[in-house]
Amino acid sequence: MYLAKVYVTYKESILDPKGEAVHDALHRLGYTNVDSVELGKYFEIKLTAGKKTVEAEVDEMCDRLLANVNMESYRYEITEMEA
Amino acid sequence: MKFAVPVFPGSNCDHDMVNALRDILQADADLVPATTTxxxxxxxxxxxxxxxxxxxLRSGAIARFAPVMTAVKAFAASGKPVMGICNGFQILTEAGLLPGALQANRSAQFICETSELIVRNVETQFTSDYATEAHLQLPIAHGEGNYYCDEATLAELQANNQIVFEYVTNPNGSVANIAGIINRQGNVLGMMPHPERAVEAILGSTDGLGIFKSLLAHREEVTHA
Structure with a gap:
């Protein structure tokens, strides 16, 4: 069994109004040293090896569903889990 | 002319649409489940x-894989008209039937108001009933209606006259004030404003009627050609 940790974030050119709202809220709480906040998505996917390599399959999942590559980019870490 | 209005779990403008088509335009319209193939x-x-x-996940991201979307893709490929309103537009971009994406409104707020639009292209089967550069009052109601595409895509949309509706005052941060676009082939239209909510005087505007009248007139032309 493998564990894939997938992180999806907006590309730099894309507005992140939710991140900005969190940024502003942190400032209101007094954390004026906060320079920026990026709000993204995090997935933990447990899977077994299929027909393709686990990496190829996770990559495909990101392209097809987990991220909208028009406006988001993704990265992932895959580790083998102890049985 | 027979319209299909696919109903996904969570659709909420499906009955408004069918009401507009049946009661106001006297057209045949069926609600069809998302499992339709x-x-x-x-x-x-x-x-x-x-x-x-x-x-x-994202608006439209899951709907894109509903069984009915395979049928919608085949339908679009056959050249017949497909229109997506609001969440329907989001689904069409997620499905790759229209370029670009709808991201969160610049204000991070849900916007529910009447928007003024300009019809930029009246030479489509969805807009032929409107006068050139007609101004329309149509309701918008969305949290993620901020149209985004990269510069190359925008240049292509402009070069091919694919920007059909523009906001007079940009409410959500959309690139180039885009409120609605059409595909290159001219048979798939997506728009954030709701024409089906502007079909009776009592609703505050009848400016949405033109889209449905255009489609009905186009169908007449095709069948009597």
Whole structure:
């Protein structure tokens, strides 16, 4: 069994109004040293090896569903889990 | 002319659409479930607004894989008209039937108001009933209606006259004030404003009627050609 940790974030050119709202809220709480906040998505996917390599399959999942590559980019870490 | 209005779990403008088509335009319209796999008996498909599959992941991201979308793709490929309103527009971009994406409004707020639009292209089967550069009052109601595409895509949309509706005052941060676009082939239209909510005087505007009248007139032309 493998564990894939997938992180999806907006590309730099894309507005992140939710991140900005969190940024502003942190400032209101007094954390004026906060320079920026990026709000993204995090997935933990447990899977077994299929027909393709686990990496190829996770990559495909990101392209097809987990991220909208028009406006988001993704990265992932895959580790083998102890049985 | 027979319209299909696919209903996804979480659609909420499906009945408004069918009401507009049946009661106001006296057209045939069926609500069809998202599990439908064959749309060949219809003349047009309209994907309604709402929050399909709870907008989980991204608006339209899950709906794109509903069985009916395979049929919608085949329907579009056959050249018949497909229109997506609001969440329907989001689904069409997620499905790759229209370029770009709808991101969160610049204000991070849900916007529910009447918007003024300019019809930029009246030479489509969806807009032929309107006068050139007509101004329309249509309701918008969305949290993620901020149209985004890269510069190359925008240049292509402009070069091919694919920007059909523009906001007079940009409410949500959309690139180039875009409120609605059409595909290159001219048979798939997506727009954030709700024409089906502007079909009776009592609703505050009848400016949405032109889209449905255009489609009905186009169908007449095709069948009597």
């Amino acid at each position: 064959d749309l060949t008996s219809y003349d047009a498909v309209i994907l309604p607004g709402g929050f399909s599959y709870g907008d989980y």
